[in-house]
Amino acid sequence: MSIKDSGPDVVIVGGGFAGVTAARELTERGRSAVLLEARDRLGGRTYTADHDGHAMELGGTWVHPLQPHVWAEIDRYGVETETFPVLEGLRQAVVSGGRVVDLSDDDIAQAIDALAQYCAPGTTLFPEPYSETWGPDPDGLGDRSMRQHLETLNVTPLLRDWVEAMCSLLAFGPIDQAAATEYFRIYALSGWSAEQMLAALSATKLVKGTRELIGAIAAQARLADIRLNSPVRRITQNDDHVRVELTDGDTITAPTAVITLPMNVLNTVEFDPPLSQTKRTASAERHAGAGMKCYVRVKGDIGNVAVLAPEAQSVNWVVTYDHDANGSWLIVFAANPKRLPMKSFDDIAGMQEALQPLLPGVEVESIVGWDWSNDPHALGTWCIYRPGQLAQVLPELRTTEGRLFFASGDSSESWRSFIDGAIESGYHSARHVDEYLTAAGHQTLSPARLNSPIKA
Ligand SMILES: Cc1cc2nc3c(=O)[nH]c(=O)nc-3n(C[C@H](O)[C@H](O)[C@H](O)COP(=O)(O)OP(=O)(O)OC[C@H]3O[C@@H](n4cnc5c(N)ncnc54)[C@H](O)[C@@H]3O)c2cc1C
Structure with a gap:
């Protein structure tokens, strides 16, 4: 039959x-x-699109051994993974106080500590992150937005801007509309470690x-x-x-x-x-997830660089995807697309304007992306x-x-x-x-x- x-x-x-x-x-x-x-x-x-010789992920991309189900599947089928190549010799910076501030190794260590502080309630709220249950929540943290929780963080303005940018990135929407528990949960799933969490969020991808x-x-x-x-x-x-x-x-x-x-x-x-x-x-x-991810081709070799920016900026993270003497591909994340001066993926001038606060002087040549929020099968x-x-x-x-x-x-x-x-x-x-x-x-x-x- x-x-x-x-x-x-x-x-x-x-x-x-x-x-x-x-x-x-x-x-x-x-x-x-x-x-x-x-x-x-x-x-x-998830959507792998071939463009300019690259298998570009317009949607879901990063995977990690801390994620047991996807990792088992990768192992089962012998799918090749790679560490995101640009992590080698990466220049890291954050937009703070109206300028781009390069971060030293010490700054980054402090920023990761600040993120751990932000996520600390994850230890008691999600003691068993792989189980269905969570709590108890006597302080009502489940009703708190990422923005409200940020107000409780007592760190320098630079570190605050860095953590705010990280909130925008995870929320991928306005941070007053995203639950703080989303960060606590992922922190807990990463072994209650901010460093491991960052690795899980963006360090390993599938080669093909x-x-x-x-x-x-x-x-x-x-x-x-x-x-x-x-x-x-x-x-x-x-x-x-x-x-x-x-x-x-x-x-x-x-x-x-x-x-x-x-x-x-x-x-x-x-x-x-x-x-x-x-x-x-x-x-x-x-x-609340309604942001925009796209790949942007820019003139010249800009090297391996990652710049974060707090919510007031229309772009919240830009990171090199690939670069050579002929030009560079960047991955751009914008948590609040309504703030973007760019109106469509053809709007080179709009993207160029949006990137200036993070990469002053950068010249945009082309953009590749997918508008998930207006995609009727994703919304x-x-x-x-x-x-x-x-x-x-x-x-x-x-x-x-x-x-x-x-x-x-x-x-x-x-x-x-x-x-x-x-x-x-x-x-x-x-x-x-x-x-x-x-x-x-x-x-x-x-x-x-x-x-x-x-x-x-
Ligand atoms: C920009 C972006 C970046 C991301 N980055 C990461 C990342 O780095 N790592 C990670 O792990 N995850 C990431 N994610 C999340 C991850 O991609 C999703 O959580 C996951 O793919 C969801 O899978 P799903 O099968 O539940 O839903 P979907 O993949 O949404 O599958 C649902 C399916 O239903 C179909 N459908 C909708 N309506 C109908 C209908 N009426 N009839 C028939 N079919 C219909 C859709 O077309 C779709 O194929 C990202 C997502 C996006 C959008």
């Missing part, structure tokens, strides 16, 4: 790391799936890009029929099955579904019966909860509703907001679906069938 004859065991909505991992895990458990992806590619908020890893996982999802260009518009469920309707009118029916839509996108699909009020409210208010960047959302929405976003199981990097247990969290959520959802189907008497495919691909 094929999927065509019997229908799949599960429909997976979304082909990012969460959905593709769920598809592979279901295959490993002898379950068949149809995976529906709206885009013409897998990867979702994230597309190699997701491709390897997808290739092993042999019992999944992966359909690109298949946007879902409506999902209904009753006592017997789930019915998924695509925008072209096609429908697929299965006993279960795994929904991997980003939190900000959940409300763009119609659910009948409607999703829980908490899920709908979370999707309507969105998470935001990585997931950074607003104050209060950790307690109010996280448990519910993961909660099964009838035959619908939920997986996403936006609601995973530990490295939420990361590729690692998306993979973790894919593992969990596949296990839960398999247990559900077993309890409902749905048999798995025989081991012989597992070895024969059933994709069309």
Whole structure:
């Protein structure tokens, strides 16, 4: 019997790391799936694009051995990693007091100490960062924004500007809209070490890009029929099955579904019966991640340089990606794109203006990027909860509703907001679906069938 004859065991909505991992895990458990992806590619908020001889990551990039799920996958498929090359002999600076201040090794050590001070509540709030629970929180830190928590930090103006820039970078949105607990959590996940946290956030990447890893996982999802260009518009469920309707009118029916839509996108699909009020409210208010990452080609060899800038600047981090005598590629992060004088990725003059406070005199030649916040299938960047959302929405976003199981990097247990969290959520959802189907008497495919691909 094929999927065509019997229908799949599960429909997976979304082909990012969460959905593709769920598809592979279901295959490993002898379950068949149809995976529906709206885009013409897998990867979702990871996107490796070829440009000027580089495999540029327009979305998720950095991975680290501290992230157990993604690292296990890297190991499993023998995917090559590299330390971000520019860390060698890197000139580090911060915009402070209206000028660019170069940082000595001592300054950097002090800055990392200041960040550790900022994150210190992570020790008591997240004593077991890989578990679902957190707290107790007698001081109400869960409702505190990164900005409010910054006001409690007693350090020099230079260090404060550095930590503020780091807040902007992680929030990737206005820091008064991002929860301070997001920093505490990642600090805890990094072994309660600010130094390890910085390494986890931006030191190691995949040589051929994230597309190699997701491709390897997808290739092993042999019992999944992966359909690109298949946007879902409506999902209904009753006592017997789930019915998924695509925008072209096609429908697929299965006993279960795994929904991997980003939190900000959940409300763009119609659910009948409607999703829980908490899920709908979370999707309507969105998470705070709304920044802009892009690659900028500039004239001349600017060497290995990284400049941070506090929130008042329209660019909050610029770091060399590659450089030679012909010119340099930079990666640019802007936490508040509304502040950018640049209006589109063609706006060379706007980007040049935005970069001047960080790299005076720099001359921009071209820009490559992806506008995640206006991408209808993402509506935001990585997931950074607003104050209060950790307690109010996280448990519910993961909660099964009838035959619908939920997986996403936006609601995973530990490295939420990361590729690692998306993979973790894919593992969990596949296990839960398999247990559900077993309890409902749905048999798995025989081991012989597992070895024969059933994709069309
Ligand atoms: C700019 C940027 C930089 C980042 N940097 C890092 C980093 O360095 N390291 C790191 O670990 N993480 C990073 N992240 C976060 C990481 O990329 C995400 O957390 C992770 O990829 C989320 O995976 P997911 O499968 O949960 O969601 P997604 O990847 O968003 O997958 C969901 C899928 O659902 C699809 N979809 C949406 N609507 C529909 C529909 N109606 N029908 C069918 N399909 C639909 C989408 O197209 C998408 O493919 C970054 C993200 C961004 C945007």
